[in-house]
Amino acid sequence: MKLTLKIWRQKNADTKGKIVDYPIDGIDGDMSFLEMLDILNEELINKGDEPVAFDHDCREGICGMCSLHINGEPHGPDKGITTCQLHMRMFKDGDTIFIEPFRANAFPVIKDLVVDRSSFERVQHAGGFISVNTSGNTIDANTIPINKHDADEAFEAATCIGCGACVASCKNSSAMLFVAAKVSQFALLPQGKVEATERVLNMVKQMDEEGFGNCTNTGACEVECPKGISLEYIARMNREYLAASLKG
């Protein structure tokens, strides 16, 4: 397969970037998208050029590190997957592929396609935890009976890998789906209910302070989320937030 790659190149956070064209040949449909980029980088290194910087880690869709915006969509044209799970068979010989970093002011570009998603970490630090005494007297979580429906919903919310595709796909750069998943995974469980009020207030406050946009319910985040986190979680967070505001 012969392709033309149009890749965002940016030396560092302080310089302006631009799209640079890279022709590439000999790409097999069974390769992953990241393997295709590895081949490009080998060619660039062999020519003495700077390789393209991009995020990756587990390469099996569970770590949330890969973050590319491919042909106008986060994680590319396939659904329910991360970039590392995207295969080149999704493209045709002769295609032109635009590869850009996730765009949001809360995700500043560090270099080329690598963005700083530590804003998500700060939102998590604001309330994405439960306080448990770990001195040795901790009660086994399995001794507390939990309704299966709640357990399933909490588990579904907890599958969010924090990749940031929700922010990247949203026309408003809203992080509501991420924050909603993190709020819900605790709010549905008895262990999380103790700090539920402070949690949702603090996490939404931090989300706003990071400069993410407002949710306008376009649903793009739900469609692009590699883990299929539903908009229902945003509705749940809205309810939790409004109830918490009335209490607090």
Next chain:
Amino acid sequence: MGGIFNSSVGRKFAMALSAFFLMIFLVQHFAINMLSVFSADVFNDVSHFMGTNWVVQYIAQPILILGVLFHFAMGMVLEIRNRNARSIGYVKYNGNANSTWMSRNMIYTGAVILLFLGLHFYDFWFPEIQIKFIDGDMSGLLANGEYRYFDHLQHKFVDVWRVALYCLAFVFLALHLLHGFSSAFQSVGANNKYTRGLRGFGKAYAIIIPLGFIFIALYHHFN
């Protein structure tokens, strides 16, 4: 409670509340306008009641105008913040892959509706204010002793260009409602087993109400 409307979630909640209010008003406006198709006399009687009843004029009407202004102002506040959240846009952006055109362009469909409201006020509201509160004529009567409301309505829909503009605005109203109806419910946290049915009802509402307004405009143009 104090900071709720300074938060992104709270602002969306406020936006949704004003949307509910405006959607209920739209049904009432549609129902009264529809009377003009069936009976000029009933339309005149109801219009005169609405135009002279002090509760409608001094309580409901100011609340309605404030509701429209609030919805518009909050929409602008949200839009500005949203645009500021992404200074550098994508070179290639495929919005159609994950969202509807209506959901991505609420600010534009809303702006067209606001422009239409300017024309609508010029056509109907300002003349009413002039006659009732500046000239002081609360009778609602023409020189021939008949009520002026139906007569005024029919005269306004003589010009083709005005009817065309009204119809165009109602198309934009439909586009706005096609996303806005279900979006308002989502913003107040209502997303559950009834959501699919609600979305269907919202789509029907978003098509039937504007289509009804288009029918009324065309009816009076051709009669």
